Amino acid sequence: MTPLPKEEVQRLAQKLDPEAYRVTQKAGTEPPFCGGLLTEKGKGIFVCVVCGLPLYRSEHKFESGTGWPSFYQEFDPDHVSRVPDHSYGMVRTEIRCARCGAHLGHVFDDGPAPTRMRHCLNSAALKFIPEGTPLPPESRPVDVEVAYFAGGCFWSVEHWFQLGPGVIDVVSGYMQGHVPNPTYEQVCTGTTGHAESVKVVFDPNRISYRRLLEAFFVIHDPTQAGGQGPDIGHQYRSGIWYANEKQKREAEAFLAEKRLDPKYQKRPIVTELEAAGPFYPAENYHQDYIERTGRMCHGRNPWQ
């Protein structure tokens, strides 16, 4: 399970009601026998109130007598993370949503068979989706697709894509050159043919390739030839490196559409479109550079 970026969790948390916010973001506990889902007997799936990840199933719910909704098993062990909790002078195990970090409750080893576990939940941390109701897109199993873009210095391209809803991971690297496993110093000489590129791992159920293309054109200037902003050189060229035929067709249609846009009449689009070659991840010190250093280079937020 890839955790959501901090900014995305903050954005989602703003939509919560005060009680759900207190419980999930401040590790609050609701009073016993008060939660709305305690007596929920229907068939269905309980998802994270913050990010929608499926967390528990109705068939694993049991009457514990504690006053909090209780389950003897999670939807998927990867969806619920466990963290030691030493608050209030007790040794307990806190449970959190593995995707967004929401506080859910605690897990104890005094539950019924077959697991003998008791997941003690706050109703406010969950949302019930009755059987027969389609799961919202954010609750569906994660599908993974990969897209590649080059738009100048990869630090900021990586940063802006990372904030996209439905973007799972972004990695900075080198592509479209003729030297295997290039180093940053080699790429900087501009002689290896590589472009500083990013690999965007995304869930196509939550964000489309088309939306990524749109974002790409906001993040960088597709009309600047031979570099981007102050970074000049072949390694900073603008490029869409398609990963499959479907992406190729969508990117062609996108570029054809944009070329007709009056905005690109005076300064034509120079973005290259090529089949993706091997992706070589950049050195570790280039990854998450802006998150780590707080330094910004170029580009605009495409998600506003």
Ligand SMILES: [Zn+2]
């Ligand atoms: Zn969550």
